[in-house]
Amino acid sequence: MKKDMNAELEPEVREKMTKNLVYVGMIGIVMVFAGLTSAYIVSMGDSFWIKFPLPPAFWVSTVVILAGSLTFYLAIRAMKQGKEKLSKSLVLITTLSGVIFSVSQIVGYQQMFSKGAHVVSNIMVSNGRYGDYYEIKMDGALLVVDGNDYKKKGEVLNGIEMSELKKFAANFTQSDSAAVLSIPEYGKKFNLLYRAEPLAIVNGKLIRSNGEELSRIDWIRLNEMMTHVADGRGDFFLKGKIGEDFSLYYHGREIEYQNRELYDQGKRISAPLEIKLIDSRDNATSYLFIISALHLAHVLIMLLYMILFTRRTFRGEFNAENTLGMRATAIFWHFLGALWLYLLLFLLFIH
Structure with missing residues (x-):
């Protein structure tokens, strides 16, 4: 029993x-x-x-x-x-x-x-930030950055213009400062400025107005900036428009972006907080991936x-x-x- x-x-x-x-x-x-x-x-x-x-x-x-x-x-x-x-058919569908x-x-x-x-990435561009050392003239007009947009005479570059800019920037993304540059459109369509000083290309080298070549560190800075430009990146690693395609928060409060400055509840963020932001990783996206x-x-x-x-x-x-x-x-x-x-x-x- x-x-x-x-x-x-x-x-x-x-x-x-x-x-x-x-x-x-x-x-x-x-x-x-x-x-x-x-x-x-x-x-x-x-x-x-x-x-x-x-x-x-x-x-x-x-x-x-x-x-x-x-x-x-x-x-x-x-x-x-x-x-x-x-049942067998449904199990197969489940696996699919x-x-x-x-x-x-x-x-x-x-x-x-x-x-x-x-x-893994930062939130904001720090090294190679457009305008810190270098700027670009396109068709004789100085380009400015607004978020991730590049503007000429107050207007965002259209698709064709942005493609031309990226193609131009790609010429400077190589890390070898000894490379010989050959850019047919240089001086016609595009010009580079270093600290508001125009640069010329002489014998394949970037030359300052005093006749000196760019130093190794200056070339690295140019390389970093042009890498961002070639990727269509302005001030942020995330593409799109801040406030529309993505938003930035601190302590639950949305941070506003105007004229390349950041504001918290209408007041510009303090210098220590700005330094903290520049050094901050995009942990939110890292967590999302993980x-x-x-x-x-x-x-x-x-x-x-x-x-x-x-x-x-x-x-x-x-x-x-x-x-x-x-x-x-x-x-x-x-x-x-x-x-x-x-x-x-x-x-x-x-x-």
């Missing part, structure tokens, strides 16, 4: 043990992300913080991973009803949703890269398992009386979907 009771309890014990293992893994992951999101909030306390809209691909991936959870639920229900063929989710996440990173958002990439890593690991799981399903290892493996796998799959939804909402309202 005792033997029979143990036989009856064995499936329940096995199910409980299997699910407990899944729950332990989930708890560990929750603790990791709770620590990261807490660190995110704490880091905002006394730091300059950049906020910008999440990439569109992240919304696509959200729909995809939630749809994958639905198809997995339907796959288990179909298996319990004895509809094995339908994981592939699409991963691809859309990578596309999202590419969209952020295209906006100048990188894992949090989303860590979640993606878990999805990719799970996706490898899902590929093997799909193979097992098509080999007929599950049936109406044996769905424990499917249900245990689904619990973790649903968890990853719910975790992403939480992270997305967190980043949406905090970032």
Whole structure:
């Protein structure tokens, strides 16, 4: 009799043990992300913080991973009803949703890269800032920087003009100061100024009005500035217009930008605070990459398992009386979907 009771309890014990293992893994992951999101909030306390809209691909991936959870639920229900063929198809669709989710996440990173958002970067341009040492004349008019816009006679350069400027700047992005310059448009379309002093190109070298060549350190400064110009960067590493495409915050207050100066509640920020900003890393974007990439890593690991799981399903290892493996796998799959939804909402309202 005792033997029979143990036989009856064995499936329940096995199910409980299997699910407990899944729950332990989930708890560990929750603790990791709770620590990261807490660190995110704490880091905002006394730091300059950049906020910008999440990439569109992240919304696509959200729909995809939630749809994958639905198809997995339907796959288990179909298996319990004895509809094995339908269940297999739904499991395959679930696995494909994981592939699409991963691809859309990578596309999202590419969209952020295209906006100048990188894992590690400063908020503002400091080394090689336009106007600190060098300026450029285009068609005889001095170019000025407003945010990330380059203006000529008060008007933002159009697409063709900006392309010409970037092409001109690319001539100076090489680090070798001994290189021989050959720029046909120099002196006609473009001119360089060093501390308001025009520079000439003589025998392939940049020459000051007193006949001296640029020093090594001056060439490095020119190289840094022209690298920013060639990348379409003005005062900020993030591309676009501050206040529209991205915003800068300090202690929860939005910092305003006017005429290359920064203002907090209508007052220009102090010199020490400005120095702090110049030296500040874009921690907000770093956290965004780290949090989303860590979640993606878990999805990719799970996706490898899902590929093997799909193979097992098509080999007929599950049936109406044996769905424990499917249900245990689904619990973790649903968890990853719910975790992403939480992270997305967190980043949406905090970032």
